[in-house]
Amino acid sequence: MFKQIAVIGSGTMGAGIAGQIANAGHRVLLLDLPGEDEANAISSAALARLIKSEPPALMHADAAQLITVGNIRDDFDKLATADWIVEAVVERLDIKRALYQKLNEVIPADCIVTSNTSTIPISLLVETMPESFRRRFAITHYFNPVRYMRLLELVRGSDAAVMQKLADFNDRELGKGVVACNDTPGFLGNRVGVFALQAGIDEAQSLQLPIEYADALMGRPMGIPKTGVFGLYDLIGIDLMADVVRSLRSILPAGDAFHAVGAESDMINGMVNQGLTGNKGGGGFYRRDSDGKRLARDLETGEYRPAMAELPARALAAAEAIADQREPLVDLVAGSDVQAQFCQNVLGRVLGYAASLLGEVTDSAQDIDDAMKLGFNWIRGPFEMIDALGSDKVIELLSATGASIPASLRSDKPFYAVSENVLTVRHANGDMDPIALPDGVVRFHMQRRVNAPLYSNRAASVFAIENGYRLIEFHSKANALTDESMQMVAQAASDHGRGILVHNDAQHYSAGVDLNAFLTLIDAGDWQGIDEFLARFQNAVAALKYAPVPVVGAPSGLALGGGFEVLLHCDARVMHSNSVVGLVESGVGVLPAGGGVKETYWRWYxxxxxxxxxxxxAWMNLGYGAMASSPQLAQKLQYFDPEIDVSLMNRDRLYQRSVQMLDTLTTGYVAPEASQFQLAGGDILERMGTFMDEGVARGDFYPHDKTVAMQIASVMCSEDGQSVEVSEQDLYDRERAAFIRLAQTPETRARIYSLLHAGGAVRN
Structure with missing residues (x-):
């Protein structure tokens, strides 16, 4: 455990690293150059930006108090007690070397120094330093934003104990997935990830494919974030991406395939010169017109035109394949149309490039896959994708581009295989060894490959796991909950074993109930169908709550709406520190009718x-659709109880900690008794109505906001002002009735439709 930590350099990355250290509950000293007027002006401004950042870089306001700002002129002597210093200064070798020389004169003999460089090899960084300094030096390359990006590339130094200490601290305390890299140019994540982006741009230009189609194909269908290529360029900043490409081009050897896609681009340079740097610059490949309509850039002419809303046929086919639990990559590369050619060429080049790096940047295919999943949010890594397509098919695709075939693709072995109930991965020498994960780390998407489900449908599965427990895994699109999802919840509540864990390690635990199904029922006027669906949902979560065995929920990412209602009916929760939780139904004109109103009301009581x-x-929580972006903030909403629930920095440790919690809860477990409620009486309905009327008059709310708010109130409050006792089932019934009343309004229908088809819920 490190006790005295300092970060030198308070730019975006340095401040983000300091923020994550503070998020973990550790004090950190953040230093930068002295300001002209105010000595700590630069580091103080960095802290201010950190506090105001969106999405929030800090998990709660108290974390800022753990960051002490300073400057390297007045506060350098404070480093004399440091045991870990992270250097995050400008990417100039001369500046870094000068800093290390100065540090070596001040820091303790056992202080570890690491650099956040993304490009400069260790061999160059410490070339002029004494051996005693080199032994305790490494590269810790974080990804931006530091709080949310899981990958840490740990470039091997010379002392194994130093590497282990850094790996363990970053894993357990800072929540990182640590990938050890060889000291090669560009390391691992950026080398493959930036190559993939450049290949996507190159192929879209060559084939004259509209950028919307390129992004739609090289997005979710390939298991890459939905921003695709051009959207991600806009998000990161076109000027920043151009600098990254130049940096990689300057350090990679002449024969590297990157040079074929990483040359200077007249198109990119022209856009930067015009100030079209992406989202931060008022537009890039995409922009908005004066009416707010989305425009897309024509790659050939440079002109903007209305962005196409429809998805390309190949993307639709891949989506159907995913829904049917078939391999989507097969549908993407089948055929000879321009969309298929784009997918064939991109996948061939990217997968071939990744295969060529095996044995150079790392000896294990798992390391490259982990880097892309943890650092770029790919659902699968390139070697998992190669196995899905088959090496022969990848060779065929790669050959069509005229590229050479890496030796690793010519093997008859897959890159992953199950052997004696153990998942193994191929190394550069051809050996198949068990996947390597730190003690206590479990990634269920890997474990499920050796564990067939007991029950399964298109939306969810139930697995038997250790100690006689059951695990419910949602696996629909965005893990949106459907009737099929809740069938599996009910099934697990029936065949419950010794305990139940509700968990998945997808990017998001669940975005809520599938609104498409509700819209179909609304348009059909099928109010009975809505009532029956809600009743089945309520029955499933009630069965979970009153199961004769303990139930633990372990979310990460988004856990909203109906997904969070499932969690509210668990005995306890093991939450990732970046979980975003809440009941947000009011935004689309409905209310939580899967026990969400009831459970929020009960917690506040x-x-x-x-x-x-x-x-x-509870009315304020639900009416505003309040969300919390960390367990600490969820505590203020009564959605997280630190005496019962647990928060973990590393989402890969949720599974094991949840099993441990089940082990504890199982001993002497007694199912809870049914809760008894009272409807709130007095003048509370009148006060709520007045609050909404005044808000509408001020312009804070829209008229339908009041309608929704008063229907939420109707679940918890007595109509005649008399406080009367009611059962839990009574509140379930009141939730369903209020939901249907709202579903019958045209305003709610408009909100749901606009969210699904226009990218956001209309205000009305």
């Missing part, structure tokens, strides 16, 4: 001991 106060607090 446990906090206040007063039904009217509880109703008001």
């Amino acid at each position: 446990q906090k206040t001991g007063n039904w009217e106060k509880a109703a008001w607090k």
Whole structure:
């Protein structure tokens, strides 16, 4: 464990690293150059940006108090007690070397120094330093934004103990997936990830494919984030990406395939010169017109035109394949149309390039796959994709581009295989060894390959896991909950084993209930169908809550709406520190009708001991659709109880900690008794109505906001002002009735439709 940590350099990366150290509860000293007027002006401004950043870089406001700002002129002597210093200064070798010389005169003999460089090899960084300094030096390359990007590339130094200490601290304390890299140019993640982006741009230009089609194909269908290529360029900044490409081009050997896609681009340079640097510059490959309509750039003419909303046929076919649990890559590369050619060429080049790096940047295919999944949010790594297509098919695709075939593709062995109930991975020498993960780290998408489900459908599965427990895994698109999802919840509540874990390690635990199904029922006027679906949902979560065995929920990413309602009915939660939780249904004109109103009301009653106060607090939570971006913030909404629930920095440790919690809860477990409620009475409905009327008059709310808010209130509050006792089932019934009343309004239908088809819920 490090006790005295310092970060030198308070730019975007340095400040982000300091912020994540503070998120983990550790004090950190953040230093930069002295300001002209105010000595700590530069580092203080960095801290201010960190506090105001969006998405939030800090998990809660208290984390900022753990960051002490300073400057390298006045505060350099404070490094004399440091045990870990992270250098995150400008990417100039001369500046870094001068800093290391100065550090070597001050720091303790056992202080570890690491650089956040993304390009400069260790051999150059410490070439002029004494051996004693080199032994305790390494590269810790974080990815931006540091709080959210899981990958840490740890470039091997000379002391194994130093590497282990850095790996363990970053894993357990900072929540990183650590990938050890050889000291090669560009390391691992950027080398493959930036090559993939450049290949996508090159192929789109060559084939004259509209950028919307390129992004749609090289996005979710390939298991890459939906921004695709051009959207990601805009998000990162076209000027910044141009600099990254130049940097890689300057350090990679002349024969590297990157040079074929990484040359200077007249198109990119022209856009930067015009100030078209992406989202931060008012437009890039995409922009908005004066009416807010999305425009897309024509790659050939440079002109902007209305962006096409429809998905290309290949992307639709891949989506159908995913829904049917078939391999989408097969549909992407089948055929000879321009969309298929784009997918064939991109996949051939990218997968071939990754295969060519095996044995150079790392000896294990898993390291490259992990880097792309943890650092670029790919669903699968390139070697997992090669196995999905088959090496022969990848060779065929790669040959069509005229590229050479890497030796690793010519083997008759897959890159991953199950041997004696153990998942193994191929190394550069051809050996198949068990996948390598730190003790306590479990990635269920890997474990499920050796564990066939007990029950499964298109939306969810139930697995038997260790100690006689059951695991419910959602695996629909965005893990949106459907009738099939809840069938598996009910199935696990019936065949419950010794305990139940609700968990998946997808990017998002669940984005909520599938609104497409609701819209179909609304348009059909099938109110009974809506009521029956909600009743089945309620019955499933009630069965989970009152199962005779303990139930633990372990979310990461988004856990919203119906997904969070499932979690609310668990005995306890093991939450990733970046989980975003909340009941957000009011935004689309409905209310949580899977027990969400009931459970929020109950939690606030446990906090206040007063039904009217509880109703008001729950009403505010639900009416505003309040979300929390960390467990600490969820605690303020009564959605996280630190005496029961657990927060972990590393999402890869959720599974094991949840099993440990089940082990504890199983001993002497007694299912909870049914909760007894009271409807809030007095003048609370009148006060709620007045609050909404005043808000509408001020322009804070829209008229339908009041309608939604008062229907939420109707679940918890007595119509005649009399506080009466009701059962839990009564509140379930009131939720369904209020939901249907809202579903019957044209305003709610408009909100749902606009969210699904226009990218955001209309305000009305």
